[in-house]
Amino acid sequence: MAETTQAASQITKRDFRSAFWRSFTLMGSFNYERMQSLGFLYSIMKPLRRIYGDDEEGLRAALKRHIAAFNMTCAPSTFVMGISIAMEESFKRDKELDPSTVNSIKVSLMGPLSGIGDTFFWGIFRVLACSLGVAFAQQGNPIAPFILLLVFNIPNVLVRWFGLKLGYTQGSAFLEKLEKNGQMKLVTYCAGIIGAVSIGTMIAMWVSISCPLTFTIGEMTITIQEYLDQIIPKFLPLVCTLAVYGCLKKGMKTTAIIAGICVIGFVLGVTGLVAM
Amino acid sequence: MITLWQAVLIALVAVLTELDGNIFGENKMREPIVTGFLVGLILGDVTKGLVLGAQMQLMWMGATAIGPTAGLDIGTGGTVGAAVAIATGTGLESAIMFGVPVSVIMQFVNTLLMAAYSGVMLEADKAIEQLKIAKLTALHWMCVLLSAIKTFVLIFMLMYLGGDLIDAIVGGLPDWVSAGLNGIAALLPCLGFALLMSIIMDGSMWPYFILGFVPAAFVGFDLNMVGMAAVAVAIALIIWQIRSEQQVVAAQTVAVADDDEWED
Numbered sequence: 001m002a003e004t005t006q007a008a009s010q011i012t013k014r015d016f017r018s019a020f021w022r023s024f025t026l027m028g029s030f031n032y033e034r035m036q037s038l039g040f041l042y043s044i045m046k047p048l049r050r051i052y053g054d055d056e057e058g059l060r061a062a063l064k065r066h067i068a069a070f071n072m073t074c075a076p077s078t079f080v081m082g083i084s085i086a087m088e089e090s091f092k093r094d095k096e097l098d099p100s101t102v103n104s105i106k107v108s109l110m111g112p113l114s115g116i117g118d119t120f121f122w123g124i125f126r127v128l129a130c131s132l133g134v135a136f137a138q139q140g141n142p143i144a145p146f147i148l149l150l151v152f153n154i155p156n157v158l159v160r161w162f163g164l165k166l167g168y169t170q171g172s173a174f175l176e177k178l179e180k181n182g183q184m185k186l187v188t189y190c191a192g193i194i195g196a197v198s199i200g201t202m203i204a205m206w207v208s209i210s211c212p213l214t215f216t217i218g219e220m221t222i223t224i225q226e227y228l229d230q231i232i233p234k235f236l237p238l239v240c241t242l243a244v245y246g247c248l249k250k251g252m253k254t255t256a257i258i259a260g261i262c263v264i265g266f267v268l269g270v271t272g273l274v275a276m
Numbered sequence: 277m278i279t280l281w282q283a284v285l286i287a288l289v290a291v292l293t294e295l296d297g298n299i300f301g302e303n304k305m306r307e308p309i310v311t312g313f314l315v316g317l318i319l320g321d322v323t324k325g326l327v328l329g330a331q332m333q334l335m336w337m338g339a340t341a342i343g344p345t346a347g348l349d350i351g352t353g354g355t356v357g358a359a360v361a362i363a364t365g366t367g368l369e370s371a372i373m374f375g376v377p378v379s380v381i382m383q384f385v386n387t388l389l390m391a392a393y394s395g396v397m398l399e400a401d402k403a404i405e406q407l408k409i410a411k412l413t414a415l416h417w418m419c420v421l422l423s424a425i426k427t428f429v430l431i432f433m434l435m436y437l438g439g440d441l442i443d444a445i446v447g448g449l450p451d452w453v454s455a456g457l458n459g460i461a462a463l464l465p466c467l468g469f470a471l472l473m474s475i476i477m478d479g480s481m482w483p484y485f486i487l488g489f490v491p492a493a494f495v496g497f498d499l500n501m502v503g504m505a506a507v508a509v510a511i512a513l514i515i516w517q518i519r520s521e522q523q524v525v526a527a528q529t530v531a532v533a534d535d536d537e538w539e540d
Contacts, residue, residue, distance in 0.1 A: 024301030029419035031393030038400055042416045045409065056407060063404040063412075067397070074302050123476045126304065130333055131501045133309040137330035140323035144330070145310040152304045160301065186519050190512040193484045195476040197508035200488025201501065203469050206334045209462045234493040240463060244470035245477075254348075254471070255380065261463045262376070269459020270452050276462040 011047050011085065018046040019085070020164055023078045035071035040081070047085045051092050061099065062088055068103055072110045073117025075159045080109050082167020116188050123195040125155050131202060207237035212275045236274075277363045277443060278319075283436035285318045286359050290431040291424050293351025298420050306351030308332035308358070315358040328358045331368050332375060335461070337468035349386060352431055353379025359435060364446040369457040372464070374442070382430070389426060393419050484511065 026039040041063065048066070052059035066084065087102045133148030215222045228235045247257055268274035278286070292314075293306035304310070309329040316325020336350045357375020364370055396415050403411040477485065492504060 025299040025416070025420065027302070028298045029393055029396060029416045030298075030390055031397060031419075032391050033394035034397050038397065038412070038416050038419075041400075042413060045412070049409070060404060060407055063407075067400055067404060118475060121302075123472065127337070127472065128505060129304065130307060130309070130337060131505075133307065134330045134333050135501055137309045137312070137326040137333070140326050142313065142322055142326065144326055145307075145313040148307060148309055149304060156301060156303060183520075186516065186523070189519075190516045192476050192478075192481055193512040193515055194505070194508040195472070196481040196484035197488035197511060198501075198505060199469055199472050199476065200485040200490075201492040201504040201508075202337065202488075204489050204492035205496075205501070206337075207465045207469065209466075232493065233496070234489075237466070238489065238493075241466040241469050241473075244466045245473045248470055248474045254467070257467055258348075258376070258380065258464075261467060262460050265460035265463040266456035267459070269456040269462070272455065274459045274462055275455075276458055 011050050011089070015047045015050050016164065016168075019043050019081055020078065020161055022046075023074075023081060023160055023164070026074050026077055034067070034069040036077070037067050037070045040070045040077070041066045043078075044081050044085055048088060051085075051088050055092075058092060062091075065099060065102055068106075070106060070110070072114040073121060075121055075156050076113045076117045076163050078160045079113065079163035079167040080106055082164045082169075083109070083171050084167075086168050086171050112184075116184065119188055119191050119195065121156070124191055124198075125152050127195065127198055127202070131198070131206075134206065203237050203241050204234045207234075207241060208276050209236040209240055210275055211236065211273060213273060278359070278435055278439050280436060282318055283432055283439075286315060286355060286435050287428045287432035289314045289318070290352045290355045291428050293355060294423055294427040295420070296351065298423060306354070308336060308350065308354030311351065311355040312358040315355055315362065319359065319362045321362050324362055325358055328361050328368060328371050329354065331461075332357055332371060335372070335464045335468060336379075337465065337472060348379040349382035350379055352382045352427060356431065356434065360442055360446065363439075364443060366446055366449075368461055369449070369454050370446045372461050373445075373457055376460075376464070378434070382427070385426065385430070386423075389423060484508075487511065 022043040022045070026036050026043060028042075029038040030036055044066065048059065048062050052062060070080075072080070083105060084102055087105065088099075091097050091099045091102070129148045129151035132151055133144045136144035136147055211224045211228065213224045215224075232238075244257060244261070247260075248254075265274070289311055293311060296303055296305040307329075309326065312325040312327075312329020312332065313322065314325070316322040316329075319325070332350075332354050336348065336354070353375040356378045357371035360374040361367060361371035396419060400412055400415055403409075403415065473485075488504060488508065491507075
């Protein structure tokens, strides 16, 4: 990083590129004890070795610091990597500093950054990518998977690259600034708005539950679905989704809900009450 | 129906969905549209693969792994579902009948492995003590490799050795079972969208939810997702402008209040 303000930085561009590429393997050794810790350590390994050089004691202590439990949304994790690299550099320079602060910084960043990351990557980018993909795939257009991958991965790669850079050069000061004037909250909130509108749209467009039941009274044939459509189109998809959402809110496990849907859906299907 | 090489290739697609999260930075190759496309290429019916992929995609729209409590292995589930439906010449019902159980069972197997990898951390601690950097790297990649082998072996066995069984099950489906599976297929997408809602929704989001639902429900497919996404962005920008102005005003008010204090 030529533009870095840290005069004593010996970290090369190659070290940064290594951290960037290795960050893609963050989940590779995910485990329930320390989650992404080994992946995190592996990602920042080259910069760490550059910083500590032949200072074996220093390197060992640094490795121990970064094998501690770590878990967050993958894409913005490079921001934390950048901060960690910058902090390790200052520990090496200034023996007075307390190295354990890097772990408290990491822990304090995991929650908020994951909150933002989940909203953007799972709530918006994935939904947008998949829904564009669905639109093409339904027509059998082979461009569908490529659109999906492109729409999701442009932000995925950009956030990784610039997150690493920003974390290293600006450090936690950047986040503090955003937190202080409330901008981060507002960004997340507005992202949530896009997500909420999209979900509403998708339920109406893509959940197809109808009631094929018909009654014949005298000469008149009554189709239940026609009546439902007159109240509000897509009434059943809305009600069913809200019902499942209610179950989730009550803390029901996903697997239990799947089992429930399979039983109820099967029975309703066999009895002819529900069809696609 | 499925030849040896097709089974190998399908198992490799399943491995790709595993590597998606493990070494490719969650690039979403696991999504059913992608696996449906690839399985379609392998079995010689891309269009059907894509259509099945789209249907399963909707079903699993909300199936995202958040935090350590992963939900469903939609990568292998989608792969197997599409493969079974195309190979047996059937439709979404058989994709669901095989895809959903596979996604649940494979997730269970993954959970066991992720628990087992905790033991690897002890080895990592030792490697750090002895400053064996190469060993740390090896441990990391060993986990990647083991996960990939697990997926390959299980999916290959299912697709190749299970072929006759799959044919028998799918071929012997009576109409009422098809109707039942159709009912499940109708209801399952609700879970996906409900899961998405639980990430995003809180009390203040309901008006926006209604704004999204109503136009799409009444207008239907004349309105497309891109159009609605643009409207959503516009609404978000309006709220952004209003709120940031309020923040500026609030900040000024605080500043003025501070001044008053000094005067008192």
